[in-house]
Each structure stands twice: as C-alpha cells, then as structure tokens.
Amino acid sequence: MTEKTTMATATAEGEVFREKVLALAGEVVLTCIQCGTCSASCPTAHMMDTPIRKLVKLVLEGEKEAALLSRSIWLCTSCLLCTVRCPRNIRPMAVVAALKSIYEDEGMKCKDSVFEGIFARQIRNYGRISEVLLSAEYMIRSPSSAVQIMSFGAELVPKGKIELGFEAAKGERIEGTEEMKRIFDLVGDEKRAEAEKAEAVGEAEEATK
Amino acid sequence: MRIGVYVCHCGLNIAGVLEPSSLTEFAKTLPDVEVARDLQFTCSDTGQETIKEDIVEHKLDSVVVAACSPRLHEPTFRRVISEAGLNPFMLEMANIREQCSWVHMDEPPQAQEKAKDLIRMAVAKAALLNPLQGETMPVSRGVLIVGGGVAGIQAALDLADSGLHVYLVERKPTIGGYMALLTDVFPTNDCSICVLAPKMTDVYNHPLITLMTYAEILNIEGSVGRFTVSGVKKARFVDEKLCKGCINECAGVCPVEVPDEYEFGLGKRKAIYMPIPQSVPLIACVDPEACIGCGLCSEACPVDAVKYDQRQEEFRFDVGAIIVATGWQSFDPARKEEYGYGRFRDVITGLQVERLLNAAGPTGGEVVRPSTGEVAKSVAFLQCVGSRDETVGNQYCSRVCCMYALKNAPLIKEKYPDAEVSIHYIDLRAGGEGYEEFYMRAQRLGVNFIRGRVSEVEKVDGHLRVNYEDTLLGGFRSKPYDLVVLSAGLEANKEADVIGNLLGLSKRPDRFFEIAHPKMRPVEAHIDGVFIAGCASGPKEIQVSIAQGEAAAAKSMRLLLRGELTLDPVVAMVDTEKCIGCKLCVETCPSKAISVDKTALVDEAACKGCGTCAAACPVDAIDMRLFSDEQILAQVRAATAVKGQYPFIVGFLCNWCSYAGADLAGTSRIQYPTNMRAIRVMCAGRVDPAFVIEALKGGADGVLISGCRLGECHYSKGNYQAYQRVQVLRGVLEKVGINPGRVKIVWCAASEGEILAKEVRTFVRELKEMGPVGTELRVLGVPEPPGGDR
Numbered sequence: 001m002t003e004k005t006t007m008a009t010a011t012a013e014g015e016v017f018r019e020k021v022l023a024l025a026g027e028v029v030l031t032c033i034q035c036g037t038c039s040a041s042c043p044t045a046h047m048m049d050t051p052i053r054k055l056v057k058l059v060l061e062g063e064k065e066a067a068l069l070s071r072s073i074w075l076c077t078s079c080l081l082c083t084v085r086c087p088r089n090i091r092p093m094a095v096v097a098a099l100k101s102i103y104e105d106e107g108m109k110c111k112d113s114v115f116e117g118i119f120a121r122q123i124r125n126y127g128r129i130s131e132v133l134l135s136a137e138y139m140i141r142s143p144s145s146a147v148q149i150m151s152f153g154a155e156l157v158p159k160g161k162i163e164l165g166f167e168a169a170k171g172e173r174i175e176g177t178e179e180m181k182r183i184f185d186l187v188g189d190e191k192r193a194e195a196e197k198a199e200a201v202g203e204a205e206e207a208t209k
Numbered sequence: 210m211r212i213g214v215y216v217c218h219c220g221l222n223i224a225g226v227l228e229p230s231s232l233t234e235f236a237k238t239l240p241d242v243e244v245a246r247d248l249q250f251t252c253s254d255t256g257q258e259t260i261k262e263d264i265v266e267h268k269l270d271s272v273v274v275a276a277c278s279p280r281l282h283e284p285t286f287r288r289v290i291s292e293a294g295l296n297p298f299m300l301e302m303a304n305i306r307e308q309c310s311w312v313h314m315d316e317p318p319q320a321q322e323k324a325k326d327l328i329r330m331a332v333a334k335a336a337l338l339n340p341l342q343g344e345t346m347p348v349s350r351g352v353l354i355v356g357g358g359v360a361g362i363q364a365a366l367d368l369a370d371s372g373l374h375v376y377l378v379e380r381k382p383t384i385g386g387y388m389a390l391l392t393d394v395f396p397t398n399d400c401s402i403c404v405l406a407p408k409m410t411d412v413y414n415h416p417l418i419t420l421m422t423y424a425e426i427l428n429i430e431g432s433v434g435r436f437t438v439s440g441v442k443k444a445r446f447v448d449e450k451l452c453k454g455c456i457n458e459c460a461g462v463c464p465v466e467v468p469d470e471y472e473f474g475l476g477k478r479k480a481i482y483m484p485i486p487q488s489v490p491l492i493a494c495v496d497p498e499a500c501i502g503c504g505l506c507s508e509a510c511p512v513d514a515v516k517y518d519q520r521q522e523e524f525r526f527d528v529g530a531i532i533v534a535t536g537w538q539s540f541d542p543a544r545k546e547e548y549g550y551g552r553f554r555d556v557i558t559g560l561q562v563e564r565l566l567n568a569a570g571p572t573g574g575e576v577v578r579p580s581t582g583e584v585a586k587s588v589a590f591l592q593c594v595g596s597r598d599e600t601v602g603n604q605y606c607s608r609v610c611c612m613y614a615l616k617n618a619p620l621i622k623e624k625y626p627d628a629e630v631s632i633h634y635i636d637l638r639a640g641g642e643g644y645e646e647f648y649m650r651a652q653r654l655g656v657n658f659i660r661g662r663v664s665e666v667e668k669v670d671g672h673l674r675v676n677y678e679d680t681l682l683g684g685f686r687s688k689p690y691d692l693v694v695l696s697a698g699l700e701a702n703k704e705a706d707v708i709g710n711l712l713g714l715s716k717r718p719d720r721f722f723e724i725a726h727p728k729m730r731p732v733e734a735h736i737d738g739v740f741i742a743g744c745a746s747g748p749k750e751i752q753v754s755i756a757q758g759e760a761a762a763a764k765s766m767r768l769l770l771r772g773e774l775t776l777d778p779v780v781a782m783v784d785t786e787k788c789i790g791c792k793l794c795v796e797t798c799p800s801k802a803i804s805v806d807k808t809a810l811v812d813e814a815a816c817k818g819c820g821t822c823a824a825a826c827p828v829d830a831i832d833m834r835l836f837s838d839e840q841i842l843a844q845v846r847a848a849t850a851v852k853g854q855y856p857f858i859v860g861f862l863c864n865w866c867s868y869a870g871a872d873l874a875g876t877s878r879i880q881y882p883t884n885m886r887a888i889r890v891m892c893a894g895r896v897d898p899a900f901v902i903e904a905l906k907g908g909a910d911g912v913l914i915s916g917c918r919l920g921e922c923h924y925s926k927g928n929y930q931a932y933q934r935v936q937v938l939r940g941v942l943e944k945v946g947i948n949p950g951r952v953k954i955v956w957c958a959a960s961e962g963e964i965l966a967k968e969v970r971t972f973v974r975e976l977k978e979m980g981p982v983g984t985e986l987r988v989l990g991v992p993e994p995p996g997g998d999r
Contacts, residue, residue: 031652034660034681057681061657088649 014062017102021059024098031088032056038082038092048072052082052092059095073099074112111145114138124184127174131162210336211243213269214328215260217251217276219306226310226317227324232275235325239332243267251276257289264293271295271335275303275328278872279889280864296340298778298835303331307875308887312966319883322853326886333847337840341778346814348434348774350374351528352765355426355708358386359751360743361534362408363758364765369417371766376438376526377412379422380704382445383488385409386536388751390471390485392566395616395750396643402487402569409489421524422490429531429711432802432815433738434774439525446495447481451514454491456483459506459515467499469571473561475579476571481506481515486569530738530765531712533722534758535705537744540595540603540698547665548594548695554580555673556666556693559590559613566620576621578691585692587629588621589675590614591663596698597635605719607698608748611638614696615648618656631657631688633677641750666693699748712739713801715925721747726921732761735799735925737815740764779818779835779891783809787830794822794831797894799925819924820895824934836890842903848886849907856910856976858969860887861896865923867915867957867965874962881966882973885913892916893954894927898938901952911951911976915965918956928956948985950975 022029039051050058050070058067073096082092103113118137122129135153139146156162174180186192214236218224229247236245244267248256251274263269272295274286279302287297305324313320352368354361357379365375377384388394389409391401412418426440463479471484480499483491495506495515507515542550542558549556555578557565564570565577578585592614596607611634618630632651637658639648652658661680666673669689676687701720709716714734715723724746725733732740740761743754768774781794781803788808795803802815803822809831820833832838848859862868868889874881890896893916901912914935916928932954939949953972957965979985 027653030655031649054682061659061679061682063682 011062014064017064017067018059018062020102021095021098024101025091025094028088029056029090029095030060032060032090033088035087037085037087041081041085042076043079043081044075044077047075052076052096055099056090056092056095059099067099068103068106068108071112072096073103074110074116111142114142120184124181125177126172127177127180128172130172131156132164135162210241211268211270212241212273212332212335213260213263213267213271214239214242214245214273214275214332215251215256216245216247216328217256217274217306218247218249219276219310220250223276223306223310226314227305227321231321232305232324232328236273236275236328236332239329241336242332243269252282252285257285260286260289261293264290264295269295271299271301271338273301273303273328273331273335275305275324275331277306278302278304278308278868278875280869280872281307296342298341299335299338301331301335301338303327304872304887304889307872309883311875311878312881313883314878315880316883319854323883323886326848326851326853329850330844330847330886330888333843334840337837337843339834341834343775343778344813345773345775346434348529348769348772349436349527350769350772351376351526352530352532352762352769353378353426353436353438353526353528354532354534356386356534356536356705356743356745357381357384357412357420357422358534358536358743358754359388359405359408360536360745360754360758360761361386361532362405362412363755364532364534364742364762365412365418366408366415367759367762368765369415371762371770373417373766373769375415375418376528377418377420378424378426378440379420380425381484382423382492382494383484383490384412384420384422385485385487385489387560389487390473390560390567391563392568392570393616393620395612396641396647398616398620402485406487406489409487413489419526420490423494424524426708426711429708431527432812433736433768434529434814436528436531436738437525438528438531439523442522442524444497444519444521445492446497446500446515446517446519447493448514448516448519449490449492451512452492453512453514454483454488454493455511456493458509458511459493462505462509464503464505465499465501467496472564472571473558475557475561475564529769530740532740532742532758532761532765533705533708533712533714533734533745534742534761535702535708535745537699537748538702538704540601540607540700542594542695542697544601545594545598545695548591548663548693549666549668549673550695553666553668553673553693554578555585555691556695559610559617559694559696562617562694563613566617566624574624576624576692583691584625585621585628585690586625587690588618588631588692588694589663589688589690590618590630590632590694590696591666591675592632592634592696593662594695594697595700603698603700603719605747606638608638609750610696610698612641612644612647612750614694615639615651617694619651619654622651622654622656629657630655631659631690633659633661633663633675635660635662641752699744702745705745712736714739714741717747719747721745723925725925726923732757732764736801737817738768774814776813777818779833780813780816781811781818781820781822781831781833783811784830784832787828789828789830791827793825793827797821797825797930799922799927817924819892819927820890821892821924821927821930824895824897825930833891833895836895838897838899841888841890841897841900844888845900845903846907848888849904849909852908854884855981856884856973857908858885858911858913858972858976859904859907859909860885860913860915860969861890861893861900862887863893863895863916863923863928864889864891866917866921866959866961867893867955869959870915870957870961870965872962873959874966877962879962879966881969884973885969892922892924892927893931894922894924896931896934898934898941901938905947905951905982908982910979910982911953911972913968913972914952914954915957915968916954918958921958946986947982948979950979951982 036053039053050072076096216229216232218229233245233247291297309324351374354377365377369375388405394401424442428439430437459481460479463481465480466477468474469476469478481495568574622630639645661677663677672689674687679686717723722741722745742757742761785808792805800817802812823831823833904912922928935954943949955968
C-alpha cells in the first residue's frame with residue numbers, strides 16, 4: 001500500500017489554486033455532493049480521462065496538477081447539460097471554463113489548447129471558422145498531432161466538408177467582426193463589461209429622452 | 210342455550226354470491242338455535258332493533274351474526290346485545306363477507322357450502338360462550354421515570370403538569386444527562402445547557418416531582434397500575450439541606466485530584482465536587498473512592514454540610530406506570546485499536562471535542578492538541594467509529610454522528626478560519642428538518658468532505674497521519690493532522706440492564722430495548738404500563754428524545770388519569786387442581802404475567818390474552834377466556850362435521866396479522882379456493898397441537914396455521930413458539946405415518962392479503978397431490994408420495 005499511497009497535504013499552491021477556481025466558478029462549488037449527475041449527463045464523458053464530477057473534487061482537494069492536466073477540460077463542448085441538471089445549482093461547466101483560463105494564465109500548452117487558441121482567434125477575427133486556415137495553422141503550430149488527423153481530413157474533402165482553394169484560404173468574414181472582438185475582449189473582464197453595459201444603458205436612456 | 214342467528218345480505222355484497230334465505234333456513238336446523246333471520250343490513254338501525262327485540266322476545270342467551278369481519282363490526286354488535294340486556298361477550302360472528310362472498314365470487318355453490326360451515330362453527334362456539342366482565346381496578350397515580358436525561362426530564366414535566374405524581378430517579382449526582390455536557394446543538398446551534406438548564410430547574414421546583422439523584426433502583430414488583438419500586442439513595446457525604454452549592458470553599462481546599470468524568474477525562478476534579486456548574490440539585494458530592502478523609506473540606510464548609518458519617522437511604526413507593534429513559538453510553542473507541550485512541554493523546558472522541566468547544570469546558574472553548582496545549586491547525590473527523598461495523602458487533606448506524614460532526618467541524622472552522630477541517634465519511638446522513646441545509650452550510654464554510662473510511666491513524670515523525678482510500682478520486686492517501694476526532698457511536702447503556710432485568714424488557718440484537726412494534730408503537734414496551742423513551746430504545750437526536758419523552762408521558766396519562774383501569778377479560782385462567790407447577794408457562798409468557806408459587810398464578814392486569822401459555826401447558830391446566838380449548842375444539846368439530854369439499858382445510862389465523870390479511874384479501878376481492886374454514890385465534894401461539902390433531906381426526910386433509918411475520922408478532926414471540934410446536938407435531942405425524950406436509954405454518958402480515966390467498970392456493974394444490982387424509986396410512990410400508998414438505 002505504501003508505494004501507491006500519495007501524500008494528500010493541501011499544499012499552499014493547491015490552496016491558491018482552489019481559491020482561484022472558486023473565485024472564477026463561484027463559492028457554490030463548495031456545496032458539491034459528488035452525486036455524478038454532471039458526468040452522467042455529459043455527452044463527451046466517454047472520451048474523457050476524468051469525469052467532470054471527479055474534476056470538481058480534484059479542485060476542492062487542491063489537486064492542481066491532476067485537474068489542469070486532464071484532457072477533459074478540452075473535450076467539454078459547453079453544452080451546459082451538467083449545469084442545467086446539477087441538483088445543488090453548481091455550474092460544473094464554469095469549473096471547466098475556470099480551469100481553461102488558469103491553464104492559459106499558467107502559460108501551459110498542449111495540442112488541445114493550441115487548437116482551441118487558433119479556433120478562438122479565428123472566431124475573434126473573422127466571426128467564423130475556415131477549415132483550411134485552421135488546419136494549416138494547426139499543422140504549423142503542432143505538426144505531430146496534425147499529422148495524426150490528416151487522414152481524417154482527407155476523408156472530409158471529397159464530401160465537401162472542407163473547402164479547398166484560394167477563395168477559402170483567404171478566409172471569409174462575417175459582418176460586424178468589430179463587435180465580435182469586443183465580446184472577446186470583455187469575456188473574463190467583468191468589471192469592464194459591467195461598465196460598458198451601464199454606459200450602453202445610459203446611452204439608450206439618453207436616446208429615448 | 211338459546212341462540213339467535215342473523216344472516217346479513219349486506220346489499221348485494223353477500224347476497225350477490227350467497228343465498229342468505231337458505232342460509233337462514235339452514236341455521237334453523239342447527240342445535241340450540243331459537244330464531245334465525247336474514248336481514249338486508251344487519252348493522253343498520255332496523256337490523257339492530259330486530260336483534261334487540263328478538264333477544265327480549267325469545268329470551269336469547271347468545272347471538273350469532275353472519276355478516277362482515279368481526280374486526281369491523283364486533284364492537285357494534287357487542288353494544289347492540291348489551292343494550293338489550295345481554296353480556297357483550299355473548300356474541301359470535303361468522304365472517305361470510307370478507308372471507309367468503311368477496312373471495313369466492315366465481316364459485317357461488319362452494320361458497321354457499323363454506324358459509325354454512327362458517328355458521329355451524331359460529332353457532333357451536335356461541336353455545337359455549339360465557340358472560341365475561343372486564344374487571345376495574347384502582348391504579349396508582351404515580352409514575353416512575355428512570356433516567357434524568359432530556360427524555361426523562363421532558364416526560365417528568367409533562368406528567369407533573371397533568372397532575373400525576375412523578376418519581377424521577379437518576380443514578381448520577383445531577384440530572385441533565387449527556388445533553389448537559391454538549392456545546393451548541395444542531396440544527397440551530399443553540400447552546401445546549403442554555404436550553405436545558407431551565408427545564409432542569411423546573412424539575413427541581415415542581416411540587417409534583419420527587420427528584421432522587423445519586424440513587425439506584427433495586428427492585429420493582431407488581432404490574433400495570435400497581436408497581437412497587439424500591440431502591441437506595443447513595444450517600445453524598447454532604448447534607449442536602451445544608452449545602453449551599455458554593456463548592457469553591459470545599460473543593461478549593463481538597464488536596465485530591467482525579468480525572469473528571471464530566472470532562473471525559475480532559476480535565477480534573479477534586480474528591481469533593483460539583484458535577485457541572487448547572488447541577489440539579491446544586492449540591493456537592495464526595496467521591497468515596499478518591500477521598501482520603503483529611504477533613505479539610507469539612508473545616509472549610511461555612512455551613513458544616515460535609516457529613517462523613519452519612520449513610521445511604523432506602524426508598525419505596527408505588528406507581529401505576531414506568532418510563533424507562535436510561536439513555537446510552539459511548540462506544541469505547543479504544544476497541545478500534547487502529548485509530549490509536551488511548552495511544553496517541555491527540556486522538557480524541559466526539560464527546561471530548563464537545564467539551565473543548567464548550568466555553569465552560571476545560572480549555573475555555575479552545576480546541577487544542579492535548580499533547581501540546583496548542584491550538585490545532587488541522588482537524589480530522591473520522592465517522593462511523595463503532596457504528597456500521599460488525600467487527601465490534603454494531604451493525605447499526607448511530608444516527609447522530611454525521612450531524613454532530615457537521616456541527617463541530619464548522620464550529621471549529623468559524624472559530625479558527627485558517628484551520629483545515631476535514632470529515633472522513635462513508636455516507637453522510639442528514640435526514641431531518643433543516644439537516645441538509647445544515648450540511649450545505651458546513652460545505653460553504655470550507656469543511657473538506659472526504660469519502661472513504663479511514664483504515665488507520667499512525668504517528669510519523671511525531672505527527673498524526675490518517676490513511677484512507679479516497680473513493681471519489683481513487684487512490685490511497687495519507688494526510689497529516691494535528692488533531693483527530695473519532696465520531697464514536699452510541700451503544701445501549703450497560704448500566705440499564707438492571708432495570709431491563711427487573712422489568713423483563715426484551716432487547717433487540719443491537720442490545721437496545723425493544724419497543725412493542727418497530728413502527729406502530731414507538732414508546733411502548735412489551736410489558737403493559739412500561740414505556741421507553743429516548744436513546745434507551747436506540748440512538749436518537751435530542752428533538753426525537755424529547756418527542757418520545759412527551760409521547761411516553763401522554764401514554765402514561767392515558768393509562769392513569771382516570772384513576773382506574775378496566776382490564777380486558779380475555780386472559781388466561783389456571784386450574785389450580787391440574788397445575789403441576791412446571792413453570793413452562795412462565796417461560797412462554799411474553800408479558801411476564803405468570804408467576805408460580807406451587808401452582809401458576811396469572812396477573813390479569815399484565816396478561817394480554819395471547820394464549821401461548823394455554824397451548825404450552827403440558828397438563829391443560831391453563832385455558833383462555835373467549836378462546837377456550839372447549840370452544841375452539843367445538844369450532845373444529847363443527848367445521849369438519851360435513852366434509853363437503855376436497856381437499857378440506859381447517860385454518861387457524863392470528864387475529865392481528867393473518868386474520869386481518871384474510872380480510873384484506875376480501876376487501877381487495879382477491880379470489881382463492883373455497884377449501885379453507887378459518888378459525889380466529891388471538892395468536893398463532895394459541896394453537897394447541899390438540900386442535901390440529903382434532904381437525905385431522907375429523908377428516909380435514911390439511912391444517913393451515915398462519916401468524917404474523919417473524920419478528921412482527923403482536924405479542925413479541927408467539928409465532929416462533931407456534932413454529933416450534935408445529936415442527937415437533939410434524940415429527941410426531943411422520944412417525945405415525947401421516948404426511949407431515951398436511952400441517953403447514955405460514956406468515957402473513959395484515960397488509961398481505963395476496964400472500965394469504967397464494968398460500969391457500971398452494972396448500973390446496975399440495976394436498977391434492979397428497980390425496981385425502983389417511984391415504985398414506987393405507988399404503989403404509991410403501992415410500993411416501995412426493996409433496997411431503999419436510
């Protein structure tokens with residue numbers, strides 16, 4: 001038993017980590033009863049190494065490394081089923097979001113975070129995704145993992161799921177990309193968001209007068 | 210004997226299947242029947258008047274009503290015949306609705322034959338009925354309460370306020386019990402002693418409460434309504450009338466220090482001491498084990514209250530009822546050696562942490578490590594220590610430990626926000642008003658909840674480590690703590706055994722006192738006039754103990770406030786000429802109602818009328834009123850007089866479960882074969898093997914005995930005795946060559962009409978396979994046909 005036994009000292013770092021997650025996802029996470037409704041509801045749970053129920057527990061016990069290194073946080077599709085069904089009104093998805101954000105802050109990197117970064121930036125800049133550009137950039141930034149999914153990509157081309165060619169490579173934009181950027185800027189900066197919202201309300205009131 | 214028989218149509222409920230008019234004509238042919246009529250609704254005013262007129266006009270001695278179940282209208286018709294001047298017990302009912310027309314709707318001809326048999330059986334019994342009178346007996350208006358914890362205190366106050374005299378006997382020098390020693394209590398975090406102390410003072414000041422502390426009961430005699438209690442008040446070596454309770458004067462000079470049992474060993478007290486500051490009565494007490502007799506306290510006492518020559522005083526009083534509120538004792542956590550209690554000073558119990566958190570406790574409310582005296586920075590609560598653990602013989606959940614840990618962990622967290630506090634649990638059980646909310650509050654305060662039972666507590670480099678499997682995260686862990694609190698379970702109070710033995714209380718396998726019914730009679734003991742409140746019957750929270758104290762008080766009031774008791778006349782009678790004083794009946798009686806002094810003597814106040822003794826008596830010296838051997842045998846003979854059906858079954862159904870179950874089959878219209886003729890007995894234990902043999906002799910192909918499910922007997926153990934007797938009887942039958950499968954005993958609860966119906970169906974099938982009774986004798990020497998249930 002001794003060799004398998006791990007120390008469960010709540011380290012100072014673990015403490016700080018837990019507080020960070022609670023600050024982002026809400027103190028209500030403390031009231032988790034580990035019922036498993038979230039994991040059982042999750043549509044991607046079968047692909048996860050750590051079910052979301054366990055992820056929440058890892059956070060509460062200050063197990064920073066295990067929580068951040070779990071691939072589960074990148075497999076979450078933000079469908080919010082967990083959040084809708086949680087009997088204690090915890091938002092498990094918010095815990096995942098908090099973990100992603102801490103991951104970035106810590107300067108950690110993995111193929112999933114790289115992919116998510118490219119994905120998010122394309123949405124920010126163009127308001128939509130260009131499969132060609134996404135694949136191209138992913139190939140440059142994370143060649144080894146990109147090779148793994150290349151054959152899958154090749155299957156998609158004849159089906160018309162991925163458009164090739166010069167037009168596609170230019171990247172199509174939606175209207176109002178400026179607003180898209182502002183949304184991105186405001187996410188994670190609630191104070192500024194609140195301030196802008198108040199400003200907007202004020203302006204609207206002015207206008208009605 | 211002049212008998213009137215009344216056959217009810219019950220609208221079409223009976224008349225839709227049976228023919229009441231031809232049943233009436235049949236009844237007229239039976240011996241002793243003076244008049245027989247069929248009535249539309251016998252229970253209606255017209256029906257009742259007809260019976261009353263007939264009783265006067267035809268000078269009837271007894272009445273048979275063939276209608277619904279006696280469990281429904283027996284009280285009605287007893288009232289009717291008594292209004293016409295008959296003794297209410299001169300009534301017999303034939304259950305032709307619930308146990309005939311409603312369960313044989315598809316077989317009217319066979320049902321009609323069965324109804325005839327049922328009427329013949331009822332008439333046979335009616336001819337042998339005797340007038341019975343429930344005796345009234347004056348009762349004492351006093352109540353003994355054993356144990357001055359919160360349950361006993363509450364019961365005492367309620368009873369005294371209702372005008373009954375209470376004798377509250379407590380073994381310790383003060384009342385208050387464990388509740389007086391706790392810190393805040395869940396789920397409201399009231400200060401425990403603050404809410405209890407006023408009640409303790411009320412007990413002391415109530416003119417109708419005689420409080421006897423530091424006292425022990427040595428003997429209890431008598432039965433319901435007239436118990437005599439005697440015992441002793443131990444010597445305190447302090448004059449109760451003189452002592453002013455100042456304690457500092459005497460204890461201040463006392464040179465002897467011993468561990469304080471009221472601090473659970475965490476503090477010390479002197480040889481002369483006051484148990485707790487709020488002691489009731491507020492009188493010092495000298496510990497004779499510790500005192501060295503130096504005389505310093507005696508000199509110091511300003512009122513000369515210390516009396517070294519004080520003797521114990523005897524007491525004796527009469528009461529009508531007894532409430533057992535003897536409480537619990539803590540599981541000794543040293544028995545779980547792996548947790549290190551007694552080896553490591555920083556491993557303490559839940560009760561000890563209550564004292565540490567208590568502002569009036571040994572540390573003034575600081576939660577410190579006993580080894581260093583420093584405040585603990587990390588605290589672990591280990592749940593289920595001595596509960597849910599068969600290795601220490603405690604299968605049960607102690608019910609309060611989750612909640613007290615959920616209370617104490619946040620109390621520590623509130624006092625020391627930086628402390629790390631964890632609860633190691635198997636399951637968290639927070640069932641109760643406001644309890645889940647209480648749990649959520651603990652979570653929000655940042656208490657860690659770790660699921661997994663701790664395997665051991667070790668000391669590594671001078672630090673306690675707790676080893677466990679984190680069953681939620683997976684993996685084995687080892688976590689260091691400053692202080693480990695063992696949430697020790699609640700056990701039955703061993704010191705209450707004396708009272709249990711004096712009263713003849715039974716115990717459950719968990720060693721707590723058994724209540725009369727695990728659901729329906731929560732504060733009654735098996736013994737009449739004895740009630741059980743609080744943790745004496747199992748672990749309970751304070752609020753439930755209080756509720757039980759109140760319930761036991763209400764039950765005692767119901768028993769005693771009228772000043773007299775009407776006894777049920779259905780009791781056992783002893784024929785002293787026949788009795789050989791073998792004491793078998795004493796062992797058999799579940800109510801401790803029989804004593805033997807040369808011959809057996811039945812205490813009619815204590816007897817509940819089950820009749821197990823009558824069935825057990827080897828010389829037939831005991832008989833039951835209303836269910837006498839003669840009456841039941843007459844029913845058996847009447848049942849088998851015309852064997853109109855094959856296979857023919859005589860049934861004996863216990864009044865409380867199986868007969869009620871058969872009635873339920875009726876009200877639920879569950880159909881079963883018409884082959885059984887049922888005889889109602891108070892308990893399956895009443896069934897004398899002689900009844901069974903009489904039935905077989907009369908030509909019955911089988912006998913079915915049905916009692917309450919095992920463990921649910923109305924009289925506690927009657928069904929077990931019935932089972933034993935049937936086993937013996939089957940052995941005898943086998944020896945004489947009769948298939949033992951012809952006698953069957955089954956269990957059926959009042960809610961199990963379907964089970965009773967199924968048992969009848971099965972038995973009919975089995976008996977068909979066996980052939981008519983006696984088949985086996987004709988082919989004696991040849992192996993028995995299959996189907997014998999051995």
